[in-house]
Amino acid sequence: MAEAAGGQASRDGVTGTLLVAVVLSLVCSVLVSGTAVLLKPKQQQNEADYRQRIILDVAGLSAPDGAAGDAFDRIEARMVDLATGEYVDSPGVDGFDPLAAASDPATGIAIPAALDIASIRRRAKYAPVYLVRDGETLEQIILPVYGSGLWSTMFGYLALENDGNTVRGLRFYQHAETPGLGDQVDKPAWRAQWSGKQLFDDAGTARIEVIRGTVAENSADSGYQVDGLAGATLTGRGVTNLVHYWVGEHGFGPYLETIRSEQQR
Numbered sequence: 127m128a129e130a131a132g133g134q135a136s137r138d139g140v141t142g143t144l145l146v147a148v149v150l151s152l153v154c155s156v157l158v159s160g161t162a163v164l165l166k167p168k169q170q171q172n173e174a175d176y177r178q179r180i181i182l183d184v185a186g187l188s189a190p191d192g193a194a195g196d197a198f199d200r201i202e203a204r205m206v207d208l209a210t211g212e213y214v215d216s217p218g219v220d221g222f223d224p225l226a227a228a229s230d231p232a233t234g235i236a237i238p239a240a241l242d243i244a245s246i247r248r249r250a251k252y253a254p255v256y257l258v259r260d261g262e263t264l265e266q267i268i269l270p271v272y273g274s275g276l277w278s279t280m281f282g283y284l285a286l287e288n289d290g291n292t293v294r295g296l297r298f299y300q301h302a303e304t305p306g307l308g309d310q311v312d313k314p315a316w317r318a319q320w321s322g323k324q325l326f327d328d329a330g331t332a333r334i335e336v337i338r339g340t341v342a343e344n345s346a347d348s349g350y351q352v353d354g355l356a357g358a359t360l361t362g363r364g365v366t367n368l369v370h371y372w373v374g375e376h377g378f379g380p381y382l383e384t385i386r387s388e389q390q391r
């Protein structure tokens with residue numbers, strides 16, 4: 127009887143309680159991390175599928191239900207060496223992580239402060255591009271772009287016509303701007319304005335801009351301008367800056383030059 131009471135006391139004592147707590151936390155953490163590891167490939171696949179849907183959408187190729195289906199087969203993904211503007215076979219596009227590549231000294235470079243208008247500090251030496259062809263004819267080029275908004279790094283895709291200058295669309299797939307303010311970049315009506323805008327003027331100067339207020343339709347600059355985001359001028363400025371960086375000399379500039387000269391042949 128006394129022995130039974132002693133066993134009860136040690137189970138209810140500090141040591142017993144601690145032991146139960148430790149075992150329980152160990153079991154729970156193994157379960158949680160095991161589930162996270164198991165679900166990681168699925169999560170990565172879902173993210174890749176989502177980016178494919180955004181690429182199709184910005185290219186105007188989405189099915190009405192938004193499903194990717196086999197429409198992505200029309201798109202050829204190539205890797206570009208940003209310094210030369212030439213295609214390269216290595217690294218491959220599949221599984222390429224631009225942020226990881228940017229932070230590795232072997233595959234990334236620091237952006238000189240004076241050129242870092244997108245406020246990203248480093249970028250990868252290579253970047254994927256997505257080409258939409260109709261038979262042999264290049265129709266569109268889709269460029270991954272990213273840079274700082276007000277609160278977050280905004281990641282998206284910029285689709286261009288084959289002249290490397292006329293915008294087909296701009297769409298972000300990830301950002302953390304404020305709902306109702308900076309997140310107006312996701313509004314279909316605002317996104318629709320980008321179609322047909324020109325990036326560069328005849329002198330080759332990047333002129334595209336999210337202005338403050340509303341574009342005056344008949345103004346000489348309207349072909350380069352998109353309406354401001356009400357109450358979110360700073361996010362709009364971030365969008366202008368990141369587009370300028372990625373289409374500029376330190377971004378896809380050399381590649382766009384190659385595209386333009388190929389189209390003129």
Ligand SMILES: Cc1cc2nc3c(=O)[nH]c(=O)nc-3n(C[C@H](O)[C@H](O)[C@H](O)COP(=O)(O)O)c2cc1C
Nearest residue numbers: 276303304307308309355356357358359360361362
């Ligand atoms: C809580 C909070 C969240 C805000 N979020 C954003 C935002 O996501 N993007 C943005 O540009 N401005 C945001 N602003 C407003 C900016 O501080 C700034 O006032 C605004 O960008 C200026 O734009 P406006 O001149 O069009 O008013 C936020 C302000 C507050 C108080």
